[in-house]
Amino acid sequence: MRLTFKIIFALSAGAIALSVLIYFQFFSKHYFSKRQHISEQIDTIETAEKSLDYQVLRSGFFLYVNQDDIIDKIGSVDTIIDSLYKDPHFMHEHPQTLQKLEAYRKAFHEKTNVIYDFQTANAAIKNATMAIPALKKEAIMAFNTNNHEDLLFLEELTNLGGSVLLTKNSLDAQLIGGLDKGIRKMESHRFADPKKEEISLSVINNLKVFQDFFPQYKDAIENLEHSSTKEALTQLRKSFLLEDQTELNAVKYFAYFLVALYISSLALIIYFLIQSEQDARTDRLTGLGNRKAYESRIRRSIPSALFLVNIDRFKHYNDFYGIAAGDLILKKTANRLNALRKEWEAATLYRLGGDEFGIMIEFTNDLNLERLGREILNKFQGIPMIIEGIETSLSITLAISTQTPLLETADIALKSIKKDRVKNMILYHEGLNLLQVVRENITKTHELRQAVEHDCLIPYFQPIVSLKTGEIEKYEALARLVTEDGEIKSIFDYLDVVKESKYYPTLTRVMVKKSFEIMKELPYEFSINLSIDDITDEETIGMIKTALTRYPEMAKRIVFEILESEAMDDYTKVAEFIRIVKGHGCKIAIDDFGSGYSNFDHLLNLDIDIIKLDGSLIRHVATSPQAVMIVETIVGFAKKANIKTVAEFACDQAIYETVKRLGIDYAQGYYTGKPEAKPSSAAPQYIL
Amino acid sequence: MRRFRLLWLIAAVIPLSLYASEPITPIPQTIPYDIAKAAVGKKLFFDPILSKDRSIACVSCHNFQHGGADPHPLSVGIEKKVGRMQAPTVFNAVFNFTQFWNGRAKNLAEQATGPMHDPLEMGMNTKLIEQRVNNVPRYRDAFHEITGRSVITLDDITDAIAEYEKTLITPNGKFDRFLRGEIPLTPSESRGYGLFKRLGCASCHNGVNVGGNSFQKFGVIIPKKWVSQTNDRYALTGRESDKNVFKVPTLRNIALTAPYFHDGSAPTLKDAIITMSKHNLGVRLTPLEIDELIEFLNTLTGELPLKAITP
Numbered sequence: 001m002r003l004t005f006k007i008i009f010a011l012s013a014g015a016i017a018l019s020v021l022i023y024f025q026f027f028s029k030h031y032f033s034k035r036q037h038i039s040e041q042i043d044t045i046e047t048a049e050k051s052l053d054y055q056v057l058r059s060g061f062f063l064y065v066n067q068d069d070i071i072d073k074i075g076s077v078d079t080i081i082d083s084l085y086k087d088p089h090f091m092h093e094h095p096q097t098l099q100k101l102e103a104y105r106k107a108f109h110e111k112t113n114v115i116y117d118f119q120t121a122n123a124a125i126k127n128a129t130m131a132i133p134a135l136k137k138e139a140i141m142a143f144n145t146n147n148h149e150d151l152l153f154l155e156e157l158t159n160l161g162g163s164v165l166l167t168k169n170s171l172d173a174q175l176i177g178g179l180d181k182g183i184r185k186m187e188s189h190r191f192a193d194p195k196k197e198e199i200s201l202s203v204i205n206n207l208k209v210f211q212d213f214f215p216q217y218k219d220a221i222e223n224l225e226h227s228s229t230k231e232a233l234t235q236l237r238k239s240f241l242l243e244d245q246t247e248l249n250a251v252k253y254f255a256y257f258l259v260a261l262y263i264s265s266l267a268l269i270i271y272f273l274i275q276s277e278q279d280a281r282t283d284r285l286t287g288l289g290n291r292k293a294y295e296s297r298i299r300r301s302i303p304s305a306l307f308l309v310n311i312d313r314f315k316h317y318n319d320f321y322g323i324a325a326g327d328l329i330l331k332k333t334a335n336r337l338n339a340l341r342k343e344w345e346a347a348t349l350y351r352l353g354g355d356e357f358g359i360m361i362e363f364t365n366d367l368n369l370e371r372l373g374r375e376i377l378n379k380f381q382g383i384p385m386i387i388e389g390i391e392t393s394l395s396i397t398l399a400i401s402t403q404t405p406l407l408e409t410a411d412i413a414l415k416s417i418k419k420d421r422v423k424n425m426i427l428y429h430e431g432l433n434l435l436q437v438v439r440e441n442i443t444k445t446h447e448l449r450q451a452v453e454h455d456c457l458i459p460y461f462q463p464i465v466s467l468k469t470g471e472i473e474k475y476e477a478l479a480r481l482v483t484e485d486g487e488i489k490s491i492f493d494y495l496d497v498v499k500e501s502k503y504y505p506t507l508t509r510v511m512v513k514k515s516f517e518i519m520k521e522l523p524y525e526f527s528i529n530l531s532i533d534d535i536t537d538e539e540t541i542g543m544i545k546t547a548l549t550r551y552p553e554m555a556k557r558i559v560f561e562i563l564e565s566e567a568m569d570d571y572t573k574v575a576e577f578i579r580i581v582k583g584h585g586c587k588i589a590i591d592d593f594g595s596g597y598s599n600f601d602h603l604l605n606l607d608i609d610i611i612k613l614d615g616s617l618i619r620h621v622a623t624s625p626q627a628v629m630i631v632e633t634i635v636g637f638a639k640k641a642n643i644k645t646v647a648e649f650a651c652d653q654a655i656y657e658t659v660k661r662l663g664i665d666y667a668q669g670y671y672t673g674k675p676e677a678k679p680s681s682a683a684p685q686y687i688l
Numbered sequence: 689m690r691r692f693r694l695l696w697l698i699a700a701v702i703p704l705s706l707y708a709s710e711p712i713t714p715i716p717q718t719i720p721y722d723i724a725k726a727a728v729g730k731k732l733f734f735d736p737i738l739s740k741d742r743s744i745a746c747v748s749c750h751n752f753q754h755g756g757a758d759p760h761p762l763s764v765g766i767e768k769k770v771g772r773m774q775a776p777t778v779f780n781a782v783f784n785f786t787q788f789w790n791g792r793a794k795n796l797a798e799q800a801t802g803p804m805h806d807p808l809e810m811g812m813n814t815k816l817i818e819q820r821v822n823n824v825p826r827y828r829d830a831f832h833e834i835t836g837r838s839v840i841t842l843d844d845i846t847d848a849i850a851e852y853e854k855t856l857i858t859p860n861g862k863f864d865r866f867l868r869g870e871i872p873l874t875p876s877e878s879r880g881y882g883l884f885k886r887l888g889c890a891s892c893h894n895g896v897n898v899g900g901n902s903f904q905k906f907g908v909i910i911p912k913k914w915v916s917q918t919n920d921r922y923a924l925t926g927r928e929s930d931k932n933v934f935k936v937p938t939l940r941n942i943a944l945t946a947p948y949f950h951d952g953s954a955p956t957l958k959d960a961i962i963t964m965s966k967h968n969l970g971v972r973l974t975p976l977e978i979d980e981l982i983e984f985l986n987t988l989t990g991e992l993p994l995k996a997i998t999p
Contacts, residue, residue: 066894068783131970202970206909
């Protein structure tokens, strides 16, 4: 639910961000194109006006020009002004500039009228200025230079013609002063000759035109030169830029906002990444690093030492007090270990498995690992842990390794010490060679499977000698495995593997079947090993029962050796089995008695016939008084309970003599006879 | 193909460069206009409902038989009222920089309202004009197509008329073809054109319309008598210097548009030339010079837009 919410939140935030981005893109594109457009329009006005000024000046300069050019330029400025008035963006976003545009429009309208005035004056002035030299030429033809008055007229005409040109080109009204006087002078002289009179009047008329239009001409040019349009346009541009700047700032701040949004979203993503990475590397319960964290620490390949801490009998606490209490124990354990972090330099803590913790430190040769290990143990030894108000003395087992792979080696060391149950700390060393064991286990499993599939499990028979008579009285069937290359191997090495595999019941059944086959023809008593697992296996029991029923004669020769173990708590099943097989005349032996879980109670309750004393006792019987004492006790008990005794592991004469002296009934071992494929069919042998 | 294109370019540039310095430019073959508006504008141009007594239409004074101008010295309006001015030609009016003799209208649409509202001409008011036009289903439909509105305004009407007037141009006159380098002028026409420039006529009569691009004084050298009811520039500005100042009339189709001047005071082209040379240029022309000028002015008569002027 929370995740769904997060995803929806992220998606909608993304969608909003995207639409904001698209809007911004659209907005800024629109804005910049509008801005560009208006800016261009203002530039175009300026260019058109400059071009207009040029056309006006050109029309003043040349005799006749196409004045449509002037009108066209006026028209283009007017068109742009009108288009700006129709531009909604300009109208709404630039109120100040709009006022400036209005001012410019007025100024330009004035300028247009000045240009019209200029055109009017210009045509008159130009025609008059042009007419005077033409009239001068006519006058020279018509007037007589010998005549004084004619000469005066010509002189005056030359004078005034010059000053007209000078005045027009200098735009200096002062120079026109003489014109008035000259005109009056000319007017005062009339000519009788109509041709001369006509020329004279024409000259006077043209001079008057010049005199009349010159002020308008001059004003127009001066007005054009100092036209207020340029200033108005500058104001318009300034105002636009100012208002545009305000608008631009909005765009800018919006862009800043987007960038900020982008950065903060990145920060958020990084934060989430770090958090999820941390989450993935942290054990929820204890807050320590988890296996993943440990592995990434390993990858840094710094020489390190790993202290692997295992809580003893944790499963027991869990079962006994409940999972919540179990969790509490784990937490408290973590807390105690955590205290080390302050004491040790650069120690890192991990929860590596259910009840396994790892403490990792950088390894240097001067480190005293055992001393450090004891420090860890001291956190637990003698310091009770209060769980659910119950004082519990929690103990731990510690394995230390500096050999890579650290966790594997430490784990191997831990396993080895767990079997021992004496020490609570072990330092991994090559001697343990436990890695090799693991590899061998894999090979063995493979070989075992091969053996089962190809029917290569066979029984071997070791003789059991009567210590009274010294003759072979019976045999124990021992499983052997024939490897692919024909080698016969004791099943002993495979026993651990067999127990772990699904082939254990098969092994027992094969042994029962094949032993029966071989012993059918022979007169000896023989024993077959059964474990508690076999006795509780319905199929195996069923098969045994069938065999016993089919060979009632053989049944009387069979001894079932039952291995005592801690799991031997299902007495009813065991007792039931014993009752059945005894019904067929079989005997029952307890195997490996004195090794671990020997319980005299069992012997009495279960109607046992034989006790087989364990090799670990018999081995020391020739040298250790304690061993002798134990054996004597067992033998004493057995005799009273009418139980026969067998000494296993009778491997030399000293042991043989001792067990004989101690009153044990039978001996079995390399000294009395190695296991063989088939006992000889001869009559009972006397081997000693 | 590419080589031909280059030849075309050269052919186009050479005549351009030849008459680039000439003060007169040829009339274009067409100018862009809105066909739908022009069509309804044409009907309005011929329609007497635009005059108060339904006696006259635009075409009454802008007579296509007389070069788009009025053969009467002064235009006659409703109830035979005589106006103050001689109606100038509607042909090529689109090329004038302003409209009316004194340029009081800045474009054709603005001009069109003038005669309608003038009591001496069509004697209408805006309300009446709109009412009459709106009452004609044909106009309602046509304008609805154009504007999308159901009501026709005065602006719609004048806009349509102005659009129609864009079709009233007269290209391909002999002088334009000469300018384009297509045909030569006769020697006397050519001499007339030379006089036209040399004497100073071209100072005011230039551009595509041979006039219509500046305001000038009537009677520069020898002043003409000023008549107070004349609609000259003075009537607009009140400036003394604007008395007898008028928009320079076009000389296009000038041979067809007699009588001449703002008051129709010159019945013939010859009279007009004599008056102008005397009063505005201060010269007395010889009969030969007058003939040559007339020959030149005759080359300014263009092709009439027959389709546009046929009702």
